[in-house]
Amino acid sequence: xxxxxxxxxxxxxxxxxxxxxxxxxxxxxxxxxxxxxxxxxxxxxxxxxxxxxxxxxxxxxxxxxxxxxxxxxxxxxxxxxxxxxxxxxxxxxxxxxxxxxxxxxxxxxxxxxxxxxxxxxxxxxxxxxxxxxxxxxxxxxxxxxxxxxxxxxxxxxxxxxxxxxxxxxxxxxxxxxxxxxxxxxxxxxxxxxxxxxxxxxxxxxxxxxxxxxxxxxxxxxxxxxxxxxxxxxxxxxxxxxxxxxxxxxxxxxxxxxxxxxxxxxxxxxxxxxxxxxxxxxxxxxxxxxxxxxxxxxxxxxxxxxxxxxxxxxxxxxxxxxxxx
Amino acid sequence: xxxxxxxxxxxxxxxxxxxxxxxxxxxxxxxxxxxxxxxxxxxxxxxxxxxxxxxxxxxxxxxxxxxxxxxxxxxxxxxxxxxxxxxxxxxxxxxxxxxxxxxxxxxxxxxxxxxxxxxxxxxxxxxxxxxxxxxxxxxxxxxxxxxxxxxxxxxxxxxxxxxxxxxxxxxxxxxxxxxxxxxxxxxxxxxxxxxxxxxxxxxxxxxxxxxxxxxxxxxxxxxxxxxxxxxxxxxxxxxxxxxxxxxxxxxxxxxxxxxxxxxxxxxxxxxxxxxxxxxxxxxxxxxxxxxxxxxxxxxxxxxxxxxxxxxxxxxxxxxxxxxx
Amino acid sequence: xxxxxxxxxxxxxxxxxxxxxxxxxxxxxxxxxxxxxxxxxxxxxxxxxxxxxxxxxxxxxxxxxxxxxxxxxxxxxxxxxxxxxxxxxxxxxxxxxxxxxxxxxxxxxxxxxxxxxxxxxxxxxxxxxxxxxxxxxxxxxxxxxxxxxxxxxxxxxxxxxxxxxxxxxxxxxxxxxxxxxxxxxxxxxxxxxxxxxxxxxxxxxxxxxxxxxxxxxxxxxxxxxxxxxxxxxxxxxxxxxxxxxxxxxxxxxxxxxxxxxxxxxxxxxxxxxxxxxxxxxxxxxxxxxxxxxxxxxxxxxxxxxxxxxxxxxxxxxxxxxxxx
Numbered sequence: 001x002x003x004x005x006x007x008x009x010x011x012x013x014x015x016x017x018x019x020x021x022x023x024x025x026x027x028x029x030x031x032x033x034x035x036x037x038x039x040x041x042x043x044x045x046x047x048x049x050x051x052x053x054x055x056x057x058x059x060x061x062x063x064x065x066x067x068x069x070x071x072x073x074x075x076x077x078x079x080x081x082x083x084x085x086x087x088x089x090x091x092x093x094x095x096x097x098x099x100x101x102x103x104x105x106x107x108x109x110x111x112x113x114x115x116x117x118x119x120x121x122x123x124x125x126x127x128x129x130x131x132x133x134x135x136x137x138x139x140x141x142x143x144x145x146x147x148x149x150x151x152x153x154x155x156x157x158x159x160x161x162x163x164x165x166x167x168x169x170x171x172x173x174x175x176x177x178x179x180x181x182x183x184x185x186x187x188x189x190x191x192x193x194x195x196x197x198x199x200x201x202x203x204x205x206x207x208x209x210x211x212x213x214x215x216x217x218x219x220x221x222x223x224x225x226x227x228x229x230x231x232x233x234x235x236x237x238x239x240x241x242x243x244x245x246x247x248x249x250x251x252x253x254x255x256x257x258x259x260x261x262x263x264x265x266x267x268x269x270x271x272x273x274x275x276x277x278x279x280x281x282x283x284x285x286x287x288x289x290x291x292x293x294x295x296x297x298x299x300x301x302x303x304x305x306x307x308x309x310x311x312x313x314x315x316x317x318x319x320x321x322x323x324x
Numbered sequence: 325x326x327x328x329x330x331x332x333x334x335x336x337x338x339x340x341x342x343x344x345x346x347x348x349x350x351x352x353x354x355x356x357x358x359x360x361x362x363x364x365x366x367x368x369x370x371x372x373x374x375x376x377x378x379x380x381x382x383x384x385x386x387x388x389x390x391x392x393x394x395x396x397x398x399x400x401x402x403x404x405x406x407x408x409x410x411x412x413x414x415x416x417x418x419x420x421x422x423x424x425x426x427x428x429x430x431x432x433x434x435x436x437x438x439x440x441x442x443x444x445x446x447x448x449x450x451x452x453x454x455x456x457x458x459x460x461x462x463x464x465x466x467x468x469x470x471x472x473x474x475x476x477x478x479x480x481x482x483x484x485x486x487x488x489x490x491x492x493x494x495x496x497x498x499x500x501x502x503x504x505x506x507x508x509x510x511x512x513x514x515x516x517x518x519x520x521x522x523x524x525x526x527x528x529x530x531x532x533x534x535x536x537x538x539x540x541x542x543x544x545x546x547x548x549x550x551x552x553x554x555x556x557x558x559x560x561x562x563x564x565x566x567x568x569x570x571x572x573x574x575x576x577x578x579x580x581x582x583x584x585x586x587x588x589x590x591x592x593x594x595x596x597x598x599x600x601x602x603x604x605x606x607x608x609x610x611x612x613x614x615x616x617x618x619x620x621x622x623x624x625x626x627x628x629x630x631x632x633x634x635x636x637x638x639x640x641x642x643x644x645x646x647x648x
Numbered sequence: 649x650x651x652x653x654x655x656x657x658x659x660x661x662x663x664x665x666x667x668x669x670x671x672x673x674x675x676x677x678x679x680x681x682x683x684x685x686x687x688x689x690x691x692x693x694x695x696x697x698x699x700x701x702x703x704x705x706x707x708x709x710x711x712x713x714x715x716x717x718x719x720x721x722x723x724x725x726x727x728x729x730x731x732x733x734x735x736x737x738x739x740x741x742x743x744x745x746x747x748x749x750x751x752x753x754x755x756x757x758x759x760x761x762x763x764x765x766x767x768x769x770x771x772x773x774x775x776x777x778x779x780x781x782x783x784x785x786x787x788x789x790x791x792x793x794x795x796x797x798x799x800x801x802x803x804x805x806x807x808x809x810x811x812x813x814x815x816x817x818x819x820x821x822x823x824x825x826x827x828x829x830x831x832x833x834x835x836x837x838x839x840x841x842x843x844x845x846x847x848x849x850x851x852x853x854x855x856x857x858x859x860x861x862x863x864x865x866x867x868x869x870x871x872x873x874x875x876x877x878x879x880x881x882x883x884x885x886x887x888x889x890x891x892x893x894x895x896x897x898x899x900x901x902x903x904x905x906x907x908x909x910x911x912x913x914x915x916x917x918x919x920x921x922x923x924x925x926x927x928x929x930x931x932x933x934x935x936x937x938x939x940x941x942x943x944x945x946x947x948x949x950x951x952x953x954x955x956x957x958x959x960x961x962x963x964x965x966x967x968x969x970x971x972x
Contacts, residue, residue, distance in 0.1 A: 026864055040829075076829035079839040082863065086842040089787070098748050100422050100439040100457070115748040115766045116782075118439045118457040118475070133748070133766040133784045134440075134802070136457045136475040139413070150823065151766070151784040152802045154458070154476045154493040166838070168823040169802040170856070175474065175492040175531035178552045178571070181364075181400035186566055186584060187548055190490070190528065191403045194410040204838065207823035207858040208494070208878075210531040210553040215406065216350055224835055228826045229858040230532075230880050230898075232554050232571040232589075242834055247826070247880040248898045248916075250554075250572045250589050260834060265880075265898050266916045266930050268572075268590045281930075282590050282605075285622055296624035298933055300944035306631055307954050313638050314961050320645060321968055424746050424763040424781070442763045442781040442799070458764075460781045460799040463737070478782070478800045478817040499798065499816040499855035502876045502895070505688075505724040510890055510908060511872055514814070514852065515727045518734040532818070534855040534877040539730065540674055554856075556878050556895040556913075574878075574896045574913050592896075592914045606914050606929075609946050620948035630955055637962050644969060 001085065003055050006036065007069050010080050012057070016067035020054045025082050028053065036085065040075035057081065091130045105137075114151070126163065141174075144201065156213060162201035168229070170208045173197050177212040177219075177235025177253060191215055193235065200224075206231060206247070222259070240275060250282075262287075325409065327379050330360065331393050334404050336381070340391035344378045349406050352377065360409065364399035381405065415454045429461075438475070450487065465498075468525065480537060486525035492553070494532045497521050501536040501543075501559025501577060515539050517559065524548075530555060530571070546583070564599060574606075586611075649733065651703050654684065655717050658728050660705070664715035668702045673730050676701065684733065688723035705729065739778045753785075762799070774811065789822075792849065804861060810849035816877070818856045821845050825860040825867075825883025825901060839863055841883065848872075854879060854895070870907070888923060898930075910935075 004018030023034035028044055031037040031053035038057035039045050048056065048064045055067040057074045071077035091112040095101060099117040107113065108127040117131045120139035125131070129147040136154045137143070144163035149155070153167045156174030167173065179191035195214025199221045205211070206229035211219060214236040221227070224242040231245050234253030239245070243257055246265040251257060258275030268282030280290040296303065328342030347358035352368055355361040355377035362381035363369050372380065372388045379391040381398045395401035415436040419425060423441040431437065432451040441455045444463040449455065453471040460478045461467070468487035473479070477491045480498030491497065503515035519538025523545045529535070530553035535543060538560040545551070548566040555569050558577030563569070567581055570589040575581060582599030592606030604614040620627065652666030671682035676692055679685040679701035686705035687693050696704065696712045703715040705722045719725035739760040743749060747765040755761065756775040765779045768787035773779070777795040784802045785791070792811035797803070801815045804822030815821065827839035843862025847869045853859070854877035859867060862884040869875070872890040879893050882901030887893070891905055894913040899905060906923030916930030928938040944951065 024864075030865055073829065073831065076831055076837055079827075079829040079837050082840045082842060086840060086864075088840065088842075096748070098422075098746075100420070116440055116458075116764055120457075132786075133768075134458060134764075134782060138456075138475065150802070150804070151786065152476065152494075152800065152818075152820070154474070156474070156493065166824075169804065169820040170476075170494060170532070170800075170818060170823075170858075172476070172493040172531040172553075175494075175553065176490075178530065178550070179403075180528075180550055180568075181397065181403040183397065183400055187526075188550055188566060188568070189400055189403050192406045192410060192412065194406060194412075202835075206826065207820040207860070208532055208554075208818070208856055210494075212531070212553065216348075216410075217354055226826070226828055226836055228880075229820075229823065229860065230554060230856075230878060232552075234571065242836060244828075244836070247882065247900075248572070248896070252571075252589060265900060265918070266590075266914075270589070283618055289622060289625075293621050293624040294931055296628050297621070297941050297945070298937060299628075300624075300941040300948075301937075303628060303631060304944050304947075304951060306635065307951060307958070310631070310634050310638060310958050311954065313642075314958060314965070316648075317638070317641055317645065317965055318961075320648060321965065324964075324968060422746075424744070440764055440782075444781075458782060462780075462799065476800065476818075478798070480798070480817065494800075494818060494856070496800070496817040496855040496877075499818075499877065500814075502854060502874070503727075504874055504892075505721065505727040507721065507724055511850075512874055512890060512892070513724055513727050516730045516734060516736065518730060518736075532856055532878075534818075536855070536877065540672075540734075541678055554878060556876075558895065572896070576895075576913060590914075594913070605945075607942055613946060613949075617945050617948040620952050621945070623952075624948075627952060627955060630959065634955070634958050634962060637966075640972075641962070641965055641969065644972060 003036070003067055003069070006055075006081065006084065009084055010069065010071075010077055012069035012071050012077060014068070015070055016055075016065075018067070020067050022054060022085065025078065025085050026053065028056075036069075036081055038074050038078040038081070040078065091132075096133075102139075108145070120157070132169075138174075150207075156197075159197040159199075159213065161199045162203070162223070164202050165199050166204040168205060168207040168209075171205045172210045173199065173205070174213040175210060177215055179215055179235065179253075195219070195235070197221070200241075203227075209233075212253070228265075327360075327391055327393070330379075330405065330408065333408055334393065334395075334401055336393035336395050336401060338392070339394055340379075340389075342391070344391050346378060346409065349402065349409050350377065352380075360393075360405055362398050362402040362405070364402065415456075420457075426463075432469070444481070456493075462498075474531075480521075483521040483523075483537065485523045486527070486547070488526050489523050490528040492529060492531040492533075495529045496534045497523065497529070498537040499534060501539055503539055503559065503577075519543070519559070521545070524565075527551075533557075536577070552589075651684075651715055651717070654703075654729065654732065657732055658717065658719075658725055660717035660719050660725060662716070663718055664703075664713075666715070668715050670702060670733065673726065673733050674701065676704075684717075684729055686722050686726040686729070688726065739780075744781075750787075756793070768805070780817075786822075798855075804845075807845040807847075807861065809847045810851070810871070812850050813847050814852040816853060816855040816857075819853045820856075820858045821847065821853070822861040823858060825863055827863055827883065827901075843867070843883070845869070848889075851875075857881075860901070876913075 007014040026035040028037045028047045037053040093110045095113040096115040101119040102121040105119045105123040110128040112130040114133040124142040126145040132151040138157040147165045150169040152170040159174040174197045176193035180188035200223040209231040211233040212235040222241040228247040232250040240259035243261040251269045256272040262278045264280040278287040280287045331338040350359040352361045352371045361377040417434045419437040420439040425443040426445040429443045429447045434452040436454040438457040448466040450469040456475040462481040471489045474493040476494040483498035498521045500517035504512035524547040533555040535557040536559040546565040552571040556574040564583035567585040575593045580596040586602045588604040602611040604611045655662040674683040676685045676695045685701040741758045743761040744763040749767040750769040753767045753771045758776040760778040762781040772790040774793040780799040786805040795813045798817040800818040807822040822845045824841035828836035848871040857879040859881040860883040870889040876895040880898040888907035891909040899917045904920045910926045912928040926935040928935045
């Protein structure tokens, strides 16, 4: 595709030679002839002098002699360029003959059901959704339109997914919450978990992430939230809109995590989090405070030594001053 | 169901009008007409004044004008009420035609084998057990009576599950332990893992939890233990009776975790734990000590600053006192 | 097998009676008659006096009256003895009739494809590889020779595994990396993930471990690396040769972890790690430093108290000295 055509498709202003041929997108330190690259972080602008790329997506302010696509948000334009130049193979509509679809399940138009998928009784799969091989959809679960469930995903009974939900491989939606009542002998009795999980539109769920169903009501992942791999969401939790949980984050049961929260990798969330916060560590702290505390953590032996030294010095001073 | 019938079925003393109709169970802050709710924690008793619930499960000491079921353990009674009023759909006995059951496997009476389940040679499934879709049971593995394995669970060769074991979706029982011998070139050689995993009666295993088989003997999860999601159990570990491991807990190989231990979420256990302890953090500390240390962790930058200030003050005092 | 035959097969020098019968391998504290045991760690040599084992693998320097196999690396010899005395049942070549193998996929000689395996279009499975039940191999993925993929493993499109790669149950290779571009409304847009995962020879991947594909290039796990269970590898990461990542380790995207690195359990790696380091904690520190800091962490409340005490003492000293 010619750069001028890329510019048009992405709605970008073109600077320089629009006639260069673009074959693919590549990171700036890997890019060669035929590659469109991008500078989203001004720190990388220094790479522009020596890149072999054919063209670059940049902010208006960035100076370069390379043919350029000007963007107010180069990273977002890059995302669109990848989609344009590296299109995914479409999964053709149809049901693989080895799939086990209950006769009472409803599949809307254009649905793709891969090999060895199981769809339970009264489940409903919305228009254009794609179920890759070995996915299990239990009874009465519902998926909206244009969802993509990668191989090995399990969706439990009655859970509800909105539109354009993407679930990576092996994730589990709607397993029983972790609830037990202790009897007088110290033994635990299961609280039956009869609620559901609701996943709103435009959510992405990472590989091997587990989202538990509520005991009675619902666990909810709100519109646009993005969960990375191996994340644990306890039952009756609400995750806010556009909230991002990085890899291996854990959220205890019965909490509200507000809109637009970011939890960095391995964060453990034991209490509700207000909208807009960036949190880290376990128990979760504000990210900046956690970074500072973590820095001191690495120097704790030295700090302890300094306190010991101070104690010695004080003792000495007290001796010199004699009895009070 | 009338409240008086619920009382009878749950073996509770009734206080107030037994003729109210009970349709379902609900948490006290969600309950409306037709709902039975509960107060297990006295902190929530204040909600009683304004709940719309039709009736409530309470301890004898709790004052309320609502029709009540009196219980010495309201939380346990609540668990039973959920089971009574929200019965699960029974999985009918039978083997789905798409399941792949080795002819040498033995299925006892009343077993349910879902779609696309694989059962290997000489495996045995005890009476009344339920295997949901896409479960894999390898050669010579055995399950006791009334087990429930949710979709996507994998049980490896020769592992043994007791009675009433519940395994949530995607959990892996009996993968190879992590054992390698280093050679003189710094390369690792696999120690073959030929032991098994034994899971005793009344254990529940969370979604996407991994319990490794021993190299030679066994990894054992004792009666009544409850493991949450994404828990990692190393090989040759023993987990005690009625022990609770919350989400994302990890237990290193070759350890004993005693009976009645509680490990809070994300705890990392690098050494054996005595019975009855409540532990947190990594490396695991007593929960109270960990909570206190964690509180100080959040103030470490301030503590460091105070130490620096003390050093300055001592220097000043020393100056004022002159040479010793 | 007679001990002298074991000695010959393992290439060990024999000391004592080579005519004793060896039935199996056992740990020194479990070993009984017929058992071959080993002492790899000199700490365990004290067990030699009272073991019931028939024979023992030891270093030359270890004194014992038991019939012995002498080894310069007893732990490695033990690994080989387990393989010799506890041979695994071979998976016979062939394709289970319930497997769904795309006609365009290529299976080399001696491949075993278990029940309900899915192999996508143009995928290639190398000679002697074994796919256990319910494994999914997506389009154009390739496996080398003598790989073993345990049940429930998912390999995504175009990913490439070398020779002798072992993947434990439920692991996910090649799910989408976690990349999103934020727009001016605070909403996230997916960066399409079109790269792959490359796994080199002799790598082992633990159960329920997730290794993400790169956006454009590749995520690479180099020769001989060993990853334990529930490990998270972000996209575009490189893991070095013979590197060991213990259970629940997380590696953020776009990093290089050098050769021969060891990360202990639950380590979180937010930045590249040089070859040969042993790291722990989050953010990852050198293991020794982390151990020392962790020890102080457990005493933080006491340290805080000591600082408070010092502040009091300084105040008192200042009072005694009067105004400066």
